[in-house]
Amino acid sequence: GQQLNQSPQSMFIQEGEDVSMNCTSSSIFNTWLWYKQDPGEGPVLLIALYKAGELTSNGRLTAQFGITRKDSFLNISASIPSDVGIYFCAGVNNAGNMLTFGGGTRLMVKP
Amino acid sequence: NAGVTQTPKFRVLKTGQSMTLLCAQDMNHEYMYWYRQDPGMGLRLIHYSVGEGTTAKGEVPDGYNVSRLKKQNFLLGLESAAPSQTSVYFCASSYTGGLALKQYFGPGTRLTVT
Numbered sequence: 001g002q003q004l005n006q007s008p009q010s011m012f013i014q015e016g017e018d019v020s021m022n023c024t025s026s027s028i029f030n031t032w033l034w035y036k037q038d039p040g041e042g043p044v045l046l047i048a049l050y051k052a053g054e055l056t057s058n059g060r061l062t063a064q065f066g067i068t069r070k071d072s073f074l075n076i077s078a079s080i081p082s083d084v085g086i087y088f089c090a091g092v093n094n095a096g097n098m099l100t101f102g103g104g105t106r107l108m109v110k111p
Numbered sequence: 112n113a114g115v116t117q118t119p120k121f122r123v124l125k126t127g128q129s130m131t132l133l134c135a136q137d138m139n140h141e142y143m144y145w146y147r148q149d150p151g152m153g154l155r156l157i158h159y160s161v162g163e164g165t166t167a168k169g170e171v172p173d174g175y176n177v178s179r180l181k182k183q184n185f186l187l188g189l190e191s192a193a194p195s196q197t198s199v200y201f202c203a204s205s206y207t208g209g210l211a212l213k214q215y216f217g218p219g220t221r222l223t224v225t
Contacts, residue, residue, distance in 0.1 A: 009151070031212060042115070042201050042216025043154070088153055092212055098169070099214065101153035 006089055006102035014110050019076040021087060021105040029091030032072040033099065034063050037086045046087075047074070079109050113137055115217035117202050123223045124192045132187040132220050134202030141207045143185035144169075144214065145177060147198040154201060160185055161207075192224045 006023045013019060023032070031050050035043035047058050049065035049072060056063055062075045072089055086106050090099040115136045124130055134143065141162050146154040146169075156169030160179040174196060176188045185204075189196060199221050203214040 004153070006153075033212060040218070042203070042218055044216070045213055048212060096212065098156060098159070099154075099212075100170075101155070103151050103153045 004089060004091055004100055004102035006087075006105050008105060009103065010106040010108070012108045012110065013079055015079060015081060017079055019079055019083070019107060020073065021075075021107075022071060022073045023089030023102045024071045025091055026070070027091075028069040029100075030069070030094065031092035031096070032063075032065050033090040033092065034061075034072070034074050035088040035090060035101075037088065037104070039085070043088055076107075079107075081109050081111050083107060084109050115202055115204055115215050117200075117217040117220050119220060120218070121221050123225065124189075125225055126193060128192050129188070129190050130192065130222075131189075132200055132202075132222075134185045134187070134204075134217060135183055136185075136202075136204040136215070137183065138204060138215065139182070140204035140215075141182075142205045142214075143179065144203040144205075145175070145185065145187045146201045146203065147171065147196075148201060148219075149198050157187065157200075192222075194224045196222065197224045198222060 034046045037043040047063040054065040060077045064073045086104040088104045089102040118133045144159040145157040148154045158177040160166045163182040166177045178186045199219050202217040205214045
């Protein structure tokens with residue numbers, strides 16, 4: 001099946017620092033999604049990207065849909081303790097009804 | 112409005128036992144999904160349903176069965192549990208069409224098979 005590779009697998013940063021993570025695929029996706037999962041909870045959708053080259057922000061979060069349609073990036077500016085969690089990228093299949101998830105990036109923030 | 116709920120939250124099974132996980136949503140969503148989450152592997156789709164009375168296989172369907180007798184409920188069954196099925200199971204639901212991209216997840220069920 002399709003594979004999504006996320007990096008880094010984990011990050012331990014100081015509060016206030018900016019964070020970057022990315023997701024790459026061996027296949028093209030027409031839509032990229034970024035989710036956050038808090039401990040003991042299900043994932044929550046943060047940002048959806050629908051067009052190659054698109055740059056979208058949601059508060060301190062900014063995500064970009066790569067030009068090749070095989071990658072996506074998520075940046076978090078001025079991190080705070082509540083940013084702790086696992087961030088997942090997901091690509092949408094051509095039919096638009098199935099997601100393929102990356103392995104996740106675990107973010108830890110030191111106050 | 113409870114969103115997506117899952118029961119039970121935790122369960123321990125012995126190898127060979129059977130059980131059913133229940134997912135319920137009160138958002139009148141057409142699509143429902145069952146995923147499993149294993150360390151370092153993200154979420155993998157087990158089965159999904161695009162409407163009442165319909166089901167389809169996802170990426171890892173073997174060893175599981177599902178039923179969608181009512182629009183608001185999606186059941187995941189394990190007929191003969193195996194240790195490889197130890198995982199956290201998430202249910203999700205979404206609207207149809209392009210809005211199917213926005214999936215709402217339940218809190219998860221942690222299953223251990225010994």
